Amino acid sequence: MMREDQNKIIELLIEEGRRRLSRPRQQCPFETGIPEAERLLNDLENFPHLFVCACVMDRQIKAGRAWAIPYLIGKEIGGFEFHKFAEIKLSQFKEIFNRLKPHRFNERMAGYFYSAVQDIHTKYSDNASQIWADKPKSALVIRRFLEFGGVGIKIANMAANILARDFKVPMLDFSSIDIAPDVQVKKFFVERGLLRKEASNEELIYLAREIYPEYPGILDIMAWEMGRKIK
Incomplete structure:
Protein backbone atom coordinates (compact mmCIF):
# COMPACT_ATOMS: atom_id res chain seq x y z
CA MET A 1 0.00 0.00 0.00
CA ARG A 25 1.93 21.00 -30.42
CA GLN A 26 5.16 22.83 -29.68
CA GLN A 27 8.78 22.55 -30.71
CA CYS A 28 10.07 19.33 -29.16
CA PRO A 29 13.56 19.80 -27.66
CA PHE A 30 15.92 17.04 -28.78
CA GLU A 31 18.96 18.66 -27.11
CA THR A 32 21.25 18.31 -30.12
CA GLY A 33 22.67 21.80 -29.69
CA ILE A 34 22.21 22.30 -33.45
CA PRO A 35 19.29 24.61 -34.38
CA GLU A 36 18.97 23.19 -37.90
CA ALA A 37 18.90 19.63 -36.56
CA GLU A 38 16.17 20.63 -34.10
CA ARG A 39 14.13 22.18 -36.90
CA LEU A 40 14.42 19.13 -39.15
CA LEU A 41 13.62 16.65 -36.38
CA ASN A 42 10.50 18.66 -35.56
CA ASP A 43 9.42 18.72 -39.22
CA LEU A 44 7.72 15.34 -38.95
CA GLU A 45 5.57 16.03 -42.01
CA ASN A 46 8.51 16.42 -44.42
CA PHE A 47 11.35 14.50 -42.73
CA PRO A 48 9.79 11.64 -40.72
CA HIS A 49 12.74 9.39 -41.59
CA LEU A 50 15.08 11.63 -39.58
CA PHE A 51 12.96 11.05 -36.47
CA VAL A 52 12.85 7.29 -37.04
CA CYS A 53 16.58 6.95 -37.75
CA ALA A 54 17.38 9.06 -34.67
CA CYS A 55 15.26 6.73 -32.53
CA VAL A 56 17.27 3.78 -33.85
CA MET A 57 20.49 5.56 -32.84
CA ASP A 58 19.34 6.39 -29.29
CA ARG A 59 21.19 3.78 -27.26
CA GLN A 60 24.11 3.89 -24.82
CA ILE A 61 25.00 7.52 -25.54
CA LYS A 62 23.49 10.83 -24.44
CA ALA A 63 20.15 11.45 -26.11
CA GLY A 64 21.14 14.74 -27.74
CA ARG A 65 24.15 13.13 -29.38
CA ALA A 66 22.00 10.32 -30.79
CA TRP A 67 19.30 12.67 -32.10
CA ALA A 68 21.93 14.66 -34.00
CA ILE A 69 23.21 11.67 -35.99
CA PRO A 70 20.74 11.77 -38.94
CA TYR A 71 21.48 15.48 -39.37
CA LEU A 72 25.24 14.87 -39.37
CA ILE A 73 24.85 12.06 -41.91
CA GLY A 74 22.58 14.23 -44.06
CA LYS A 75 25.21 16.96 -44.15
CA GLU A 76 27.77 14.41 -45.33
CA ILE A 77 25.61 13.03 -48.16
CA GLY A 78 24.38 16.38 -49.43
CA GLY A 79 20.79 16.59 -48.21
CA PHE A 80 18.11 15.42 -45.82
CA GLU A 81 15.46 14.11 -48.23
CA PHE A 82 14.84 10.39 -47.97
CA HIS A 83 16.08 9.58 -51.47
CA LYS A 84 19.51 10.94 -50.48
CA PHE A 85 19.77 8.38 -47.67
CA ALA A 86 18.35 5.57 -49.81
CA GLU A 87 21.15 6.05 -52.36
CA ILE A 88 23.88 5.34 -49.81
CA LYS A 89 25.40 1.86 -49.59
CA LEU A 90 26.22 0.09 -46.34
CA SER A 91 29.95 0.48 -46.98
CA GLN A 92 29.48 4.24 -47.40
CA PHE A 93 27.54 4.54 -44.15
CA LYS A 94 30.28 2.59 -42.38
CA GLU A 95 32.94 4.91 -43.79
CA ILE A 96 31.00 8.00 -42.64
CA PHE A 97 30.31 6.62 -39.16
CA ASN A 98 33.91 5.49 -38.65
CA ARG A 99 35.23 8.86 -39.81
CA LEU A 100 32.81 11.14 -37.91
CA LYS A 101 32.47 8.85 -34.88
CA PRO A 102 29.01 10.17 -33.91
CA HIS A 103 28.33 7.12 -31.70
CA ARG A 104 30.17 4.84 -29.28
CA PHE A 105 29.58 1.82 -31.53
CA ASN A 106 30.06 3.22 -35.00
CA GLU A 107 30.48 0.04 -37.04
CA ARG A 108 27.37 -1.55 -35.54
CA MET A 109 25.24 1.60 -35.63
CA ALA A 110 26.13 2.23 -39.27
CA GLY A 111 24.57 -1.17 -39.98
CA TYR A 112 21.44 -0.32 -38.01
CA PHE A 113 21.17 3.04 -39.76
CA TYR A 114 21.46 1.42 -43.20
CA SER A 115 18.95 -1.27 -42.21
CA ALA A 116 16.46 1.38 -41.00
CA VAL A 117 16.71 3.26 -44.30
CA GLN A 118 16.16 0.03 -46.24
CA ASP A 119 13.15 -0.89 -44.10
CA ILE A 120 11.58 2.53 -44.70
CA HIS A 121 12.18 2.05 -48.42
CA THR A 122 10.78 -1.48 -48.72
CA LYS A 123 8.07 -1.58 -46.03
CA TYR A 124 6.82 2.00 -46.09
CA SER A 125 7.39 3.11 -49.70
CA ASP A 126 10.02 5.72 -48.74
CA ASN A 127 7.63 7.41 -46.31
CA ALA A 128 8.39 6.74 -42.64
CA SER A 129 5.18 8.46 -41.53
CA GLN A 130 3.32 5.36 -42.77
CA ILE A 131 4.48 3.77 -39.52
CA TRP A 132 1.90 5.84 -37.63
CA ALA A 133 -0.58 6.74 -40.39
CA ASP A 134 -4.38 6.29 -40.30
CA LYS A 135 -4.88 6.53 -36.52
CA PRO A 136 -3.41 3.12 -35.64
CA LYS A 137 -3.58 1.21 -32.39
CA SER A 138 -0.63 2.13 -30.17
CA ALA A 139 0.41 -1.54 -30.12
CA LEU A 140 0.83 -1.47 -33.90
CA VAL A 141 3.08 1.60 -33.78
CA ILE A 142 5.27 -0.02 -31.12
CA ARG A 143 5.42 -3.33 -33.00
CA ARG A 144 6.51 -1.54 -36.16
CA PHE A 145 9.33 0.20 -34.31
CA LEU A 146 10.38 -3.13 -32.80
CA GLU A 147 10.86 -4.47 -36.34
CA PHE A 148 13.80 -2.10 -36.87
CA GLY A 149 17.21 -3.61 -36.18
CA GLY A 150 18.62 -2.61 -32.80
CA VAL A 151 15.29 -1.34 -31.44
CA GLY A 152 14.01 -2.83 -28.20
CA ILE A 153 11.14 -2.13 -25.83
CA LYS A 154 12.69 1.04 -24.41
CA ILE A 155 13.23 2.78 -27.76
CA ALA A 156 9.94 1.59 -29.26
CA ASN A 157 7.93 2.96 -26.33
CA MET A 158 9.95 6.18 -26.26
CA ALA A 159 9.23 6.73 -29.96
CA ALA A 160 5.49 6.06 -29.60
CA ASN A 161 5.33 8.30 -26.53
CA ILE A 162 7.00 11.23 -28.31
CA LEU A 163 4.70 10.79 -31.31
CA ALA A 164 1.58 10.78 -29.11
CA ARG A 165 2.55 13.33 -26.47
CA ASP A 166 4.71 15.83 -28.36
CA PHE A 167 3.77 15.46 -32.03
CA LYS A 168 0.06 14.86 -31.33
CA VAL A 169 -0.09 11.92 -33.74
CA PRO A 170 -3.64 10.49 -33.57
CA MET A 171 -3.82 6.94 -32.25
CA LEU A 172 -6.79 4.75 -31.49
CA ASP A 173 -5.58 4.28 -27.92
CA PHE A 174 -2.52 4.82 -25.73
Whole structure:
Protein backbone atom coordinates (compact mmCIF):
# COMPACT_ATOMS: atom_id res chain seq x y z
CA MET A 1 0.00 0.00 0.00
CA MET A 2 1.33 3.43 -0.95
CA ARG A 3 1.87 6.25 1.52
CA GLU A 4 0.05 9.56 1.17
CA ASP A 5 3.19 11.34 -0.08
CA GLN A 6 3.72 8.63 -2.71
CA ASN A 7 0.13 9.01 -3.90
CA LYS A 8 0.74 12.75 -4.27
CA ILE A 9 3.83 12.07 -6.39
CA ILE A 10 1.81 9.77 -8.63
CA GLU A 11 -0.91 12.41 -8.97
CA LEU A 12 1.73 14.95 -10.03
CA LEU A 13 3.18 12.55 -12.62
CA ILE A 14 -0.26 11.93 -14.11
CA GLU A 15 -1.21 15.61 -14.01
CA GLU A 16 1.97 16.68 -15.80
CA GLY A 17 1.61 13.88 -18.35
CA ARG A 18 -1.97 14.92 -19.10
CA ARG A 19 -0.91 18.55 -19.40
CA ARG A 20 1.77 17.70 -21.96
CA LEU A 21 -0.63 15.48 -23.88
CA SER A 22 -3.42 18.07 -24.07
CA ARG A 23 -1.39 21.19 -24.85
CA PRO A 24 -1.02 22.35 -28.48
CA ARG A 25 1.93 21.00 -30.42
CA GLN A 26 5.16 22.83 -29.68
CA GLN A 27 8.78 22.55 -30.71
CA CYS A 28 10.07 19.33 -29.16
CA PRO A 29 13.56 19.80 -27.66
CA PHE A 30 15.92 17.04 -28.78
CA GLU A 31 18.96 18.66 -27.11
CA THR A 32 21.25 18.31 -30.12
CA GLY A 33 22.67 21.80 -29.69
CA ILE A 34 22.21 22.30 -33.45
CA PRO A 35 19.29 24.61 -34.38
CA GLU A 36 18.97 23.19 -37.90
CA ALA A 37 18.90 19.63 -36.56
CA GLU A 38 16.17 20.63 -34.10
CA ARG A 39 14.13 22.18 -36.90
CA LEU A 40 14.42 19.13 -39.15
CA LEU A 41 13.62 16.65 -36.38
CA ASN A 42 10.50 18.66 -35.56
CA ASP A 43 9.42 18.72 -39.22
CA LEU A 44 7.72 15.34 -38.95
CA GLU A 45 5.57 16.03 -42.01
CA ASN A 46 8.51 16.42 -44.42
CA PHE A 47 11.35 14.50 -42.73
CA PRO A 48 9.79 11.64 -40.72
CA HIS A 49 12.74 9.39 -41.59
CA LEU A 50 15.08 11.63 -39.58
CA PHE A 51 12.96 11.05 -36.47
CA VAL A 52 12.85 7.29 -37.04
CA CYS A 53 16.58 6.95 -37.75
CA ALA A 54 17.38 9.06 -34.67
CA CYS A 55 15.26 6.73 -32.53
CA VAL A 56 17.27 3.78 -33.85
CA MET A 57 20.49 5.56 -32.84
CA ASP A 58 19.34 6.39 -29.29
CA ARG A 59 21.19 3.78 -27.26
CA GLN A 60 24.11 3.89 -24.82
CA ILE A 61 25.00 7.52 -25.54
CA LYS A 62 23.49 10.83 -24.44
CA ALA A 63 20.15 11.45 -26.11
CA GLY A 64 21.14 14.74 -27.74
CA ARG A 65 24.15 13.13 -29.38
CA ALA A 66 22.00 10.32 -30.79
CA TRP A 67 19.30 12.67 -32.10
CA ALA A 68 21.93 14.66 -34.00
CA ILE A 69 23.21 11.67 -35.99
CA PRO A 70 20.74 11.77 -38.94
CA TYR A 71 21.48 15.48 -39.37
CA LEU A 72 25.24 14.87 -39.37
CA ILE A 73 24.85 12.06 -41.91
CA GLY A 74 22.58 14.23 -44.06
CA LYS A 75 25.21 16.96 -44.15
CA GLU A 76 27.77 14.41 -45.33
CA ILE A 77 25.61 13.03 -48.16
CA GLY A 78 24.38 16.38 -49.43
CA GLY A 79 20.79 16.59 -48.21
CA PHE A 80 18.11 15.42 -45.82
CA GLU A 81 15.46 14.11 -48.23
CA PHE A 82 14.84 10.39 -47.97
CA HIS A 83 16.08 9.58 -51.47
CA LYS A 84 19.51 10.94 -50.48
CA PHE A 85 19.77 8.38 -47.67
CA ALA A 86 18.35 5.57 -49.81
CA GLU A 87 21.15 6.05 -52.36
CA ILE A 88 23.88 5.34 -49.81
CA LYS A 89 25.40 1.86 -49.59
CA LEU A 90 26.22 0.09 -46.34
CA SER A 91 29.95 0.48 -46.98
CA GLN A 92 29.48 4.24 -47.40
CA PHE A 93 27.54 4.54 -44.15
CA LYS A 94 30.28 2.59 -42.38
CA GLU A 95 32.94 4.91 -43.79
CA ILE A 96 31.00 8.00 -42.64
CA PHE A 97 30.31 6.62 -39.16
CA ASN A 98 33.91 5.49 -38.65
CA ARG A 99 35.23 8.86 -39.81
CA LEU A 100 32.81 11.14 -37.91
CA LYS A 101 32.47 8.85 -34.88
CA PRO A 102 29.01 10.17 -33.91
CA HIS A 103 28.33 7.12 -31.70
CA ARG A 104 30.17 4.84 -29.28
CA PHE A 105 29.58 1.82 -31.53
CA ASN A 106 30.06 3.22 -35.00
CA GLU A 107 30.48 0.04 -37.04
CA ARG A 108 27.37 -1.55 -35.54
CA MET A 109 25.24 1.60 -35.63
CA ALA A 110 26.13 2.23 -39.27
CA GLY A 111 24.57 -1.17 -39.98
CA TYR A 112 21.44 -0.32 -38.01
CA PHE A 113 21.17 3.04 -39.76
CA TYR A 114 21.46 1.42 -43.20
CA SER A 115 18.95 -1.27 -42.21
CA ALA A 116 16.46 1.38 -41.00
CA VAL A 117 16.71 3.26 -44.30
CA GLN A 118 16.16 0.03 -46.24
CA ASP A 119 13.15 -0.89 -44.10
CA ILE A 120 11.58 2.53 -44.70
CA HIS A 121 12.18 2.05 -48.42
CA THR A 122 10.78 -1.48 -48.72
CA LYS A 123 8.07 -1.58 -46.03
CA TYR A 124 6.82 2.00 -46.09
CA SER A 125 7.39 3.11 -49.70
CA ASP A 126 10.02 5.72 -48.74
CA ASN A 127 7.63 7.41 -46.31
CA ALA A 128 8.39 6.74 -42.64
CA SER A 129 5.18 8.46 -41.53
CA GLN A 130 3.32 5.36 -42.77
CA ILE A 131 4.48 3.77 -39.52
CA TRP A 132 1.90 5.84 -37.63
CA ALA A 133 -0.58 6.74 -40.39
CA ASP A 134 -4.38 6.29 -40.30
CA LYS A 135 -4.88 6.53 -36.52
CA PRO A 136 -3.41 3.12 -35.64
CA LYS A 137 -3.58 1.21 -32.39
CA SER A 138 -0.63 2.13 -30.17
CA ALA A 139 0.41 -1.54 -30.12
CA LEU A 140 0.83 -1.47 -33.90
CA VAL A 141 3.08 1.60 -33.78
CA ILE A 142 5.27 -0.02 -31.12
CA ARG A 143 5.42 -3.33 -33.00
CA ARG A 144 6.51 -1.54 -36.16
CA PHE A 145 9.33 0.20 -34.31
CA LEU A 146 10.38 -3.13 -32.80
CA GLU A 147 10.86 -4.47 -36.34
CA PHE A 148 13.80 -2.10 -36.87
CA GLY A 149 17.21 -3.61 -36.18
CA GLY A 150 18.62 -2.61 -32.80
CA VAL A 151 15.29 -1.34 -31.44
CA GLY A 152 14.01 -2.83 -28.20
CA ILE A 153 11.14 -2.13 -25.83
CA LYS A 154 12.69 1.04 -24.41
CA ILE A 155 13.23 2.78 -27.76
CA ALA A 156 9.94 1.59 -29.26
CA ASN A 157 7.93 2.96 -26.33
CA MET A 158 9.95 6.18 -26.26
CA ALA A 159 9.23 6.73 -29.96
CA ALA A 160 5.49 6.06 -29.60
CA ASN A 161 5.33 8.30 -26.53
CA ILE A 162 7.00 11.23 -28.31
CA LEU A 163 4.70 10.79 -31.31
CA ALA A 164 1.58 10.78 -29.11
CA ARG A 165 2.55 13.33 -26.47
CA ASP A 166 4.71 15.83 -28.36
CA PHE A 167 3.77 15.46 -32.03
CA LYS A 168 0.06 14.86 -31.33
CA VAL A 169 -0.09 11.92 -33.74
CA PRO A 170 -3.64 10.49 -33.57
CA MET A 171 -3.82 6.94 -32.25
CA LEU A 172 -6.79 4.75 -31.49
CA ASP A 173 -5.58 4.28 -27.92
CA PHE A 174 -2.52 4.82 -25.73
CA SER A 175 -2.85 1.70 -23.57
CA SER A 176 0.11 -0.13 -25.13
CA ILE A 177 2.54 2.77 -24.66
CA ASP A 178 4.52 1.69 -21.63
CA ILE A 179 6.83 3.77 -19.53
CA ALA A 180 10.32 3.60 -21.06
CA PRO A 181 12.60 1.73 -18.62
CA ASP A 182 15.22 4.46 -18.78
CA VAL A 183 17.91 4.77 -16.11
CA GLN A 184 16.70 8.28 -15.18
CA VAL A 185 13.06 7.19 -14.90
CA LYS A 186 14.02 4.23 -12.76
CA LYS A 187 16.19 6.44 -10.56
CA PHE A 188 13.23 8.73 -9.87
CA PHE A 189 10.89 5.88 -8.89
CA VAL A 190 13.52 4.33 -6.60
CA GLU A 191 14.35 7.69 -4.98
CA ARG A 192 10.66 8.28 -4.22
CA GLY A 193 10.22 4.85 -2.70
CA LEU A 194 7.86 3.68 -5.43
CA LEU A 195 10.22 0.99 -6.70
CA ARG A 196 12.83 -1.15 -4.99
CA LYS A 197 16.46 -0.46 -5.88
CA GLU A 198 16.99 -3.95 -7.30
CA ALA A 199 13.84 -3.82 -9.44
CA SER A 200 13.97 -5.08 -13.00
CA ASN A 201 12.79 -3.09 -15.99
CA GLU A 202 9.74 -5.32 -16.10
CA GLU A 203 8.79 -4.30 -12.55
CA LEU A 204 8.89 -0.64 -13.53
CA ILE A 205 6.76 -1.31 -16.60
CA TYR A 206 4.14 -3.21 -14.62
CA LEU A 207 4.11 -0.60 -11.87
CA ALA A 208 3.21 2.05 -14.46
CA ARG A 209 0.54 -0.23 -15.92
CA GLU A 210 -0.89 -0.72 -12.43
CA ILE A 211 -0.95 3.03 -11.76
CA TYR A 212 -2.39 4.23 -15.09
CA PRO A 213 -3.43 1.34 -17.35
CA GLU A 214 -5.08 3.53 -20.01
CA TYR A 215 -1.71 5.16 -20.79
CA PRO A 216 1.21 3.87 -18.67
CA GLY A 217 3.70 6.00 -20.60
CA ILE A 218 2.04 9.19 -19.37
CA LEU A 219 4.16 8.85 -16.21
CA ASP A 220 7.35 8.97 -18.24
CA ILE A 221 8.19 12.60 -18.95
CA MET A 222 8.18 14.18 -15.48
CA ALA A 223 9.90 11.13 -13.97
CA TRP A 224 12.64 11.35 -16.62
CA GLU A 225 13.16 15.09 -16.15
CA MET A 226 13.28 14.79 -12.36
CA GLY A 227 15.47 11.69 -12.48
CA ARG A 228 18.14 13.60 -14.40
CA LYS A 229 18.46 16.00 -11.46
CA ILE A 230 19.11 13.24 -8.92
CA LYS A 231 22.82 12.77 -8.22
